[in-house]
Each structure stands twice: as C-alpha cells, then as structure tokens.
Amino acid sequence: GESVGLHLPTLSVQEGDNSIINCAYSNSASDYFIWYKQESGKGPQFIIDIRSNMDKRQGQRVTVLLNKTVKHLSLQIAATQPGDSAVYFCAENIAGFQKLVFGTGTRLLVSP
C-alpha cells in the first residue's frame, strides 16, 4: 500500500464542486512554479505551470493563480471528478539554481 502522505492536509469535496488547493512558497527568487498530481503508487504527474511574470494561467479544467506579494500559489479544479482524487504538490524553481523545491502536498478526496 501507499505510505506516502499519511499526515497530509486533506481537502474533501463532492463530485461536481470546484476545488481550490493552496500552496505557500518560500523564495522570492523563484521564477517558475509547477503543480503536480500524484496518484497512489505512482510518480508525480505534471498538471500545469506558471512563470513568475504571470499571475494566472488556465488549462483544461485547471487554473493556477500566483500572488507574488504574499508568495502564494493556488490550483483551482473545476467540476471536480472522482478521478481527480490524489495528492497535489506545488513546486518552485529557484532562479539560477536548477532545482525544484516541493511543498509537502495536499490530499484531495472527491466523493461521488
């Protein structure tokens, strides 16, 4: 079984609701941010990214918002489906360091 994420914050929603997952990042020099989805027993999967010169980016059913003033990133999932149930991680790329720093993750549980 999957042991990762036992102590993660959890967001529980009903199918069809909109979900908002939040992330606080630490480094004002970060120039690029990514959201990943990780299903049980699998590696993280890229969802959407945003560069620091933007404050909003939209994908299919997902939107990422970036607030550099308060170092906050959010992932909005529209019309959440049971298949969206997973752990979601934000990651920041610190400019000039070629490294991604990951947040601790949020578990999203979608009930039918």
Next chain:
Amino acid sequence: NAGVTQTPKFQVLKTGQSMTLQCAQDMNHEYMSWYRQDPGMGLRLIHYSVGAGITDQGEVPNGYNVSRSTTEDFPLRLLSAAPSQTSVYFCASRTPGNEQFFGPGTRLTVL
C-alpha cells in the same frame, strides 16, 4: 517512448548493504534528478545532473552517490544502507522548458 523507467520497483536491504537504483530515460533530456519521498515531507532532491559527466548535490545527498556517463542513464548508489534511507525514490528528467517527467518510483526498505 518509454519515458522514465526505474528498476527495481521494490527492494529490501539489510543495514550496511549496498545497492544501485537504476534510472533511464529515452527522451534525450539533459537534466535528470533523484528525489526521495517520505510521509509528510514532500519530495526532497538528492542529486541532480545537467548533462552527461556533470552531477551536483541536492538537498539531502549524504549516503548517496550518482554518476552520469550517458545522457540516458542516471543510477543512484547507496553505499551502506541505513534504516533512515527507507523511502520511496523517484527519478525524473526535465525538458529545456522545465517540464519534469517522473518515473514510477522504487520503494526501498532498509531493515
């Protein structure tokens, strides 16, 4: 493309044993990296490589070695396994545009 592949999927070691976790990618990505994932701690960078012959330390490099003799392969070596190295290990490769692809992971238990 197979993407990023990792072997083995599962491994149990005794304290003090050594082993190599294998990682390969067929996307011709220059940048590759190794992470470990522990409960409540997200993914932490162990080592990374920006191209063949070049490696560098990440956040938690102690107890691990890497080499990058080819673009495709980036093995991670545990020199003398310790229970603190029990974790799930992910290898990743990255495009020049920073899109990162992860392998399926290796679950390692050190007794």
